[in-house]
Amino acid sequence: MKRRRILAQLYAARESAPGQFRAAAVALAVSALSVVGAFATVAERQAPAIDQVALIESIALSPSIGSEAESPAFVREERIERGDTVARLLERLGVDDDQAFEFIRTRPEVAALSRQLRPGKTVSVRTSAEGRLLRLDFPLNAKVAALIIERQGEAGALGVSERDIALEARVLMASGEIRSSLFAATDAIGLPDSVTTQLADLFSGDIDFHRDLRRGDRFALVYEMDYADGSPVRAGRILAAEFVNQSRVHRAFRYRASTGQESYYGEDGKSIRKAFLRSPLEFSRVTSGFAMRFHPVLRKWRAHNGIDYGASIGTRVRTTADGVVEFAGRKNGYGNVVVVKHAGRYSTLYAHLNGFSPAARRGARVAQGDVIGYVGATGLVTGPHLHYEFRVDGQYRNPLAMALPNAAPLAAPEIAAYREQVEPLLSRLNLIRSGSLALLD
Numbered sequence: 001m002k003r004r005r006i007l008a009q010l011y012a013a014r015e016s017a018p019g020q021f022r023a024a025a026v027a028l029a030v031s032a033l034s035v036v037g038a039f040a041t042v043a044e045r046q047a048p049a050i051d052q053v054a055l056i057e058s059i060a061l062s063p064s065i066g067s068e069a070e071s072p073a074f075v076r077e078e079r080i081e082r083g084d085t086v087a088r089l090l091e092r093l094g095v096d097d098d099q100a101f102e103f104i105r106t107r108p109e110v111a112a113l114s115r116q117l118r119p120g121k122t123v124s125v126r127t128s129a130e131g132r133l134l135r136l137d138f139p140l141n142a143k144v145a146a147l148i149i150e151r152q153g154e155a156g157a158l159g160v161s162e163r164d165i166a167l168e169a170r171v172l173m174a175s176g177e178i179r180s181s182l183f184a185a186t187d188a189i190g191l192p193d194s195v196t197t198q199l200a201d202l203f204s205g206d207i208d209f210h211r212d213l214r215r216g217d218r219f220a221l222v223y224e225m226d227y228a229d230g231s232p233v234r235a236g237r238i239l240a241a242e243f244v245n246q247s248r249v250h251r252a253f254r255y256r257a258s259t260g261q262e263s264y265y266g267e268d269g270k271s272i273r274k275a276f277l278r279s280p281l282e283f284s285r286v287t288s289g290f291a292m293r294f295h296p297v298l299r300k301w302r303a304h305n306g307i308d309y310g311a312s313i314g315t316r317v318r319t320t321a322d323g324v325v326e327f328a329g330r331k332n333g334y335g336n337v338v339v340v341k342h343a344g345r346y347s348t349l350y351a352h353l354n355g356f357s358p359a360a361r362r363g364a365r366v367a368q369g370d371v372i373g374y375v376g377a378t379g380l381v382t383g384p385h386l387h388y389e390f391r392v393d394g395q396y397r398n399p400l401a402m403a404l405p406n407a408a409p410l411a412a413p414e415i416a417a418y419r420e421q422v423e424p425l426l427s428r429l430n431l432i433r434s435g436s437l438a439l440l441d
């Protein structure tokens with residue numbers, strides 16, 4: 001079964017129950033978890049050796065375990081890319097349905113789909129586990145209108161309509177535990193990819209998601225999802241998140257300051273943005289697949305003077321902090337290398353690059369997260385990887401062992417309002433963690 005780019009995993013029976021707003025929202029996205037909560041309690045009392053995550057996965061994949069559950073549906077969304085065809089787009093969306101392809105090819109009412117394949121537009125589909133198209137939402141030029149192809153019932157015929165879509169934002173909760181990789185854990189609970197990458201991005205100043213994750217790490221989050229006609233169509237932003245990495249607890253809460261600016265802060269009101277990202281590689285489903293995920297024995301730092309990241313050629317390399325490009329060019333064993341000078345005594349180096357981005361010009365200002373080049377295998381290497389060095393006064397240092405400065409904290413007058421907003425989110429996180437979701441159900 002294709003499980004890539006899953007936006008949400010739903011259970012048809014739950015979907016039709018409107019219920020109270022909060023409880024219904026929870027049941028929709030994490031119906032599997034409420035069952036797990038119950039299992040977990042039993043497991044603790046009787047057989048502590050039972051792997052709780054294994055339960056999460058088996059429940060998520062076998063909807064028949066849940067009493068009300070019927071066949072699962074998958075919601076995926078994709079951005080249209082330059083040069084896309086309808087067929088290519090549907091393939092990326094996991095649609096494996098000849099009848100749907102034929103319908104789209106031959107029905108004149110659907111012609112807008114192929115005429116308006118504008119790059120950047122987001123298309124979402126709902127399919128059965130086998131890839132049968134249940135619904136497709138295609139935004140038309142006017143932002144509020146959409147072309148909707150919908151199947152009448154599980155085995156029914158396809159129909160098409162154009163309508164205004166009223167989006168309804170709901171707040172959902174989810175939690176999971178890392179067993180093999182972050183994406184394996186988020187797939188198991190049906191968390192949308194865009195929420196997973198937001199989660200990794202939120203904590204990118206504290207956690208190197210390519211190297212620091214360990215089996216048993218846990219996360220819990222509260223996030224928004226846009227619904228249209230009762231179906232989730234687009235994942236929104238994270239409102240609150242907790243990530244327990246190697247027993248260290250990291251928390252982040254979204255807050256809109258009185259200036260209107262939104263940002264994420266820790267429980268204490270300090271910004272969770274750090275002056276340096278932990279990793280120069282952005283975290284994605286693709287980059288997460290490399291062997292660096294679990295490092296049983298970390299390479300001896302001093303012998304090596306840098307951190308190596310296995311990644312395929314062309315993977316984007318970001319500068320880990322604001323600064324000025326000091327060098328971009330070829331340097332013996334480093335191959336193509338970029339050196340960025342940062343505030344204070346810090347500089348960073350990115351080596352063996354396949355090529356440079358336009359931003360990587362000597363003397364150019366770069367902001368944290370800007371792409372400066374692409375992973376390659378230039379210089380003295382045996383295979384493609386990124387060699388990353390962190391330097392203080394020109395000396396190699398281990399960034400993981402250093403306390404690095406934070407971005408600005410909330411202004412004192414904001415703290416009271418912040419605490420008021422954070423309080424209910426914090427209790428939600430506690431609720432998810434303790435597995436008491438079953439009570440809400």
Ligand SMILES: [Zn+2]
Nearest residue numbers: 306307308387
């Ligand atoms: Zn190296």
